[in-house]
Amino acid sequence: xxxxxxxxxxxxxxxxxxxxxxxxxxxxxxxxxxxxxxxxxxxxxxxxxxxxxxxxxxxxxxxxxxxxxxxxxxxxxxxxxxxxxxxxxxxxxxxxxxxxxxxxxxxxxxxxxxxxxxxxxxxxxxxxxxxxxxxxxxxxxxxxxxxxxxxxxxxxxxxxxxxxxxxxxxxxxxxxxxxxxxxxxxxxxxxxxxxxxxxxxxxxxxxxxxxxxxxxxxxxxxxxxxxxxxxxxxxxxxxxxxxxxxxxxxxxxxxxxxxxxxxxxxxxxxxxxxxxxxxxxxxxxxxxxxxxxxxxxxxxxxxxxxxxxxxxxxxxxxxxxxxxxxxxxxxxxxx
Amino acid sequence: xxxxxxxxxxxxxxxxxxxxxxxxxxxxxxxxxxxxxxxxxxxxxxxxxxxxxxxxxxxxxxxxxxxxxxxxxxxxxxxxxxxxxxxxxxxxxxxxxxxxxxxxxxxxxxxxxxxxxxxxxxxxxxxxxxxxxxxxxxxxxxxxxxxxxxxxxxxxxxxxxxxxxxxxxxxxxxxxxxxxxxxxxxxxxxxxxxxxxxxxxxxxxxxxxxxxxxxxxxxxxxxxxxxxxxxxxxxxxxxxxxxxxxxxxxxxxxxxxxxxxxxxxxxxxxxxxxxxxxxxxxxxxxxxxx
Numbered sequence: 001x002x003x004x005x006x007x008x009x010x011x012x013x014x015x016x017x018x019x020x021x022x023x024x025x026x027x028x029x030x031x032x033x034x035x036x037x038x039x040x041x042x043x044x045x046x047x048x049x050x051x052x053x054x055x056x057x058x059x060x061x062x063x064x065x066x067x068x069x070x071x072x073x074x075x076x077x078x079x080x081x082x083x084x085x086x087x088x089x090x091x092x093x094x095x096x097x098x099x100x101x102x103x104x105x106x107x108x109x110x111x112x113x114x115x116x117x118x119x120x121x122x123x124x125x126x127x128x129x130x131x132x133x134x135x136x137x138x139x140x141x142x143x144x145x146x147x148x149x150x151x152x153x154x155x156x157x158x159x160x161x162x163x164x165x166x167x168x169x170x171x172x173x174x175x176x177x178x179x180x181x182x183x184x185x186x187x188x189x190x191x192x193x194x195x196x197x198x199x200x201x202x203x204x205x206x207x208x209x210x211x212x213x214x215x216x217x218x219x220x221x222x223x224x225x226x227x228x229x230x231x232x233x234x235x236x237x238x239x240x241x242x243x244x245x246x247x248x249x250x251x252x253x254x255x256x257x258x259x260x261x262x263x264x265x266x267x268x269x270x271x272x273x274x275x276x277x278x279x280x281x282x283x284x285x286x287x288x289x290x291x292x293x294x295x296x297x298x299x300x301x302x303x304x305x306x307x308x309x310x311x312x313x314x315x316x317x318x319x320x321x322x323x324x325x326x327x328x329x330x331x332x333x334x335x
Numbered sequence: 336x337x338x339x340x341x342x343x344x345x346x347x348x349x350x351x352x353x354x355x356x357x358x359x360x361x362x363x364x365x366x367x368x369x370x371x372x373x374x375x376x377x378x379x380x381x382x383x384x385x386x387x388x389x390x391x392x393x394x395x396x397x398x399x400x401x402x403x404x405x406x407x408x409x410x411x412x413x414x415x416x417x418x419x420x421x422x423x424x425x426x427x428x429x430x431x432x433x434x435x436x437x438x439x440x441x442x443x444x445x446x447x448x449x450x451x452x453x454x455x456x457x458x459x460x461x462x463x464x465x466x467x468x469x470x471x472x473x474x475x476x477x478x479x480x481x482x483x484x485x486x487x488x489x490x491x492x493x494x495x496x497x498x499x500x501x502x503x504x505x506x507x508x509x510x511x512x513x514x515x516x517x518x519x520x521x522x523x524x525x526x527x528x529x530x531x532x533x534x535x536x537x538x539x540x541x542x543x544x545x546x547x548x549x550x551x552x553x554x555x556x557x558x559x560x561x562x563x564x565x566x567x568x569x570x571x572x573x574x575x576x577x578x579x580x581x582x583x584x585x586x587x588x589x590x591x592x593x594x595x596x597x598x599x600x601x602x603x604x605x606x607x608x609x610x611x612x613x614x615x616x617x618x619x620x621x622x623x624x625x
Contacts, residue, residue, distance in 0.1 A: 048417045073419040084414035086342075088349045100338035101418045141414065 001026050001179060002047060002149060007056035009042050016042045017203045020056070024149075024181050029171070031194030032183040033303055039203040040183045041081055044151050047181070048078040060149065074102060077147035081154050083138025087127035091118055091137050094126060095144065104145035115170065116140050131158035139167070143174075150174065152182045156189050168192055187303055199303065223248065223264045223295035224274050229288035232259045238285045242266075244277040255290075262295050339420070339428025340435075343402070347436055352401075356394055360440040363390055368447040378460060380448045381469035385593045388473065388586070391480050392505050396498035398433045399484025403620075407492045423617050426485070430613060433481045441474060465595035472592020475605040479585050480505055482612035489616050508585050515580035525575025526565045533557045 007020040017039040024030045034040045045051045047058055049065050058065045060075060086094055095113070099106050113119055116136045121129050126137065135158045142150060155171065156164050171193050174180060184190045190197070191211050199207040199214075207214055228235055232252045239247050239261075249262040265274060275292065282289040347353030367383045406412040415425050448466050455461045484501045491497050518524075533554065541550035565572060581587055585608065588601040 045413075048413075050413055050417050070421040070424075071419045073417060076417065078413070078417045080410065080413045082410045084409070084411040086346075086411060087409070088346065097338060097342050098414070098418075100341070101414075101420060103419065 001061055002181065003057075003059040004043075004047070005057040005059065007043065007046065007058065008054050009039075009046060009051070010054040015203055017046075017053075017200075020200070020203075020205055022198050022205060022208055024179055026179050027175055027177075028196065029175050029180040029182060029194050031190040031197045032181055032200065033187070033190065033197060034183075034200035038200045040200060041153060043200070044078075044080075044153050044181070044183060048076055048151055049073060050078075074145055075147055076149045076151060077142035077145065078151045079138050079142040079153060079155055081157075083134050084141070085126045085134055085137060088125065090123055090125055091129070091133075092122040094137065095122075095140055098141040098144050102145040108146060109144065112140050112143050115143075117166070132160055132163050135159055136163070136167075139170075146177070148178060150178050150180045150182075152180065154184055155182065156184055164189065222274065223262050224278060225260060225262050225291075225293055225295040226278055226282075226289060227254065227258055227260050227291035228282060229255075229258050229290055230286070231257075234285070235259060235261070235287060238281070238287075242277075242281055244270075244272055245274070245281060258290060336420070336424040336428040336431075339415075339425050340432050343429050343432030344435055347398075347432070352397060353436060356397055356436060357440055357443065360390065360394060361443055363387055364444045364447065368450075372447070372451060378451060378455065379462065379465070380451055381462070381465045381593050381595070383447065384466075384469040384473045385590075388476065388589060389509070391477060392502055392509070394437075395477070395480045395484045395505060396501040398436060399481060399488050399501060400494040400498040401488070402429045402433065402485050403489040404492050404494050404497045408494075422620050426613055426617050426620070430481065430485055433485070434478055437477045437481065438474065441470060441477075462595065464597075465593075468592050468595050468597045471597070472589045472601075475592075475602065476585055476589045479605055479608045479612070480508075482609045482616075483508075486612050486616040486619070489620055511580055511584045512587055515577045515584070518576045518580070520574040520577055522565070522569050522572035522575070525572040525579075526561060528576045528579070529561055529572075530558065533561065 002024040004020050004022050007017060008015060009017040020039075020043060022030075032040055032044070042051070046053045047060075047065075049068060052066075060068075063072070086097075089097065095109055095118075096106070098104075099109055113122060116139060118133075118136060118140060121133055126134065129137070135155065139152070139155055142152065152171070156167055159167055168189060171180065171182065182190065182193065194211065196210050197207065197214060198205060236247070236250070239245065244266055245263045246266040247261050248264050250259055252259045254260050263274060263278060265272060278292060279289065281287075347356070364383060364387055367386050368380070371377055371382050371386070372380060403412075406415060416422070452458075452461065483504055484497075487501045487504060488494075488497045491500065537550050537554035537557070540553060541547060544550065585605070588598075588604060591598055591601050
């Protein structure tokens with residue numbers, strides 16, 4: 001378990017990281033997000049004891065890392081942003097060296113090599129392998145010694161889609177025996193892997209929650225997007241008379257004679273099943289329900305909204321889930 | 336430490352540095368051996384070692400330029416400093432790897448005094464003691480210079496800069512004796528020189544403990560002692576700068592070894608110098624991480 005308390009790092013008068021407080025529980029995967037220069041790598045470097053903090057505490061399994069003996073660093077495996085590789089060594093030589101450095105059992109090396117598909121390249125010089133392979137070798141060194149805590153800084157960078165899926169599955173499988181703090185710019189990847197997200201902006205934590213909860217906080221409750229076949233005017237008129245559904249957004253003519261609408265509960269105090277009400281609404285008014293799905297906010301949007309309040313995405317996803325109400329209202333002033 | 340030692344030592348032979356160093360070292364030693372011993376017909380092999388001490392100006396930057404600088408440049412220091420190993424062990428591993436390469440070079444050159452043995456009519460004429468003492472002196476001097484190079488390597492990221500600064504620093508060691516003779520020998524200049532050293536010492540102390548009052552009091556006490564000595568025992572300041580610089584000179588002590596004088600004080604000085612350099616190296620790395 002990692003506990004970060006009031007963590008601050010100053011470079012001269014500049015505060016790279018200020019008063020960070022968070023916890024990463026045992027066997028939890030926590031995504032660490034932030035813009036470039038937000039202080040992610042500085043925080044990870046402090047947790048791994050690569051650099052020291054200006055103030056605050058980092059407690060790992062109940063022990064402050066300031067009082068950590070060098071041998072106790074075994075507990076953490078670290079994959080930095082640029083994998084720390086020696087280009088004049090072969091992959092096998094490098095992993096053997098890390099094994100000796102960490103005083104780890106060399107027998108486990110075979111499993112790691114197999115797990116990360118390094119068998120074919122193990123005799124190649126590191127300088128001659130691809131970027132994706134270098135990333136995998138970097139992850140292999142972090143896994144050597146079976147550390148309880150893994151700190152991964154951009155583990156997916158440079159990997160092709162196939163390798164990314166493998167890496168994602170591998171990280172997920174590591175959850176059983178490891179506590180993982182992972183930073184990534186590929187937000188869809190981190191959304192798949194992480195149990196919880198910590199978003200950092202200008203050295204401060206601006207959000208710490210599960211991806212679903214963050215989305216819900218941003219959208220202020222659950223919403224459902226539906227596609228109805230029928231006359232748009234009739235649909236909108238029928239909506240005025242409905243006691244349960246509130247249309248927060250809509251878009252006409254997405255298909256011939258169809259419109260998309262985003263519904264939410266009109267009275268949040270009243271607990272109803274939105275899906276049921278939507279079905280009843282369509283049935284009672286003889287509209288054909290073509291599609292119905294939860295209206296979610298993508299991780300990219302969460303990230304952008306939280307890190308930059310002024311920057312709100314215009315097109316939230318390719319399926320036009322996000323509909324511009326203002327624009328539509330200007331065009332449809334007759335309603 | 337073993338892992339670091341092995342990595343660094345084998346690293347010399349992965350990137351040709353080891354081969355270049357050994358071939359160059361043996362070639363130059365052989366050249367001097369041919370000129371001094373073979374063509375001139377001298378049996379004194381220690382002259383070869385005295386003459387090739389200048390070789391350190393080239394080989395030490397070659398051996399030490401990548402030790403820490405490349406780790407920083409390639410960000411591999413992140414692996415080392417987050418691994419379950421102390422910085423002192425990392426530093427020692429690197430130091431001993433360089434020292435071992437120098438030792439191998441020296442051991443190979445034992446072949447030259449071996450050749451001389453074939454030409455000796457009376458074995459008692461052959462100065463084994465002076466040769467061994469020269470070798471020990473050469474090895475210790477090399478050890479000191481490697482410690483200096485290693486320290487400089489931890490200061491910069493660019494190996495070229497490291498090698499230039501190392502060359503410059505070692506060159507200063509070589510000209511120190513000549514420089515000392517040119518400096519003023521009067522008592523007042525010496526007192527000023529010592530005063531400057533005290534100021535530097537107290538500044539370092541202040542930077543370390545960040546307590547201006549304590550460093551200031553320490554400075555005043557030392558200056559008080561200096562002034563008292565200047566007025567009550569002025570003779571100790573006579574040619575003081577020269578004496579201080581000569582005492583600290585690494586080369587002047589090496590001459591003792593070459594002359595067959597094996598002094599424990601010289602051995603102790605060299606070892607202290609190495610420990611001091613490695614110590615400030617470790618300290619510097621620790622400080623940079625803060």
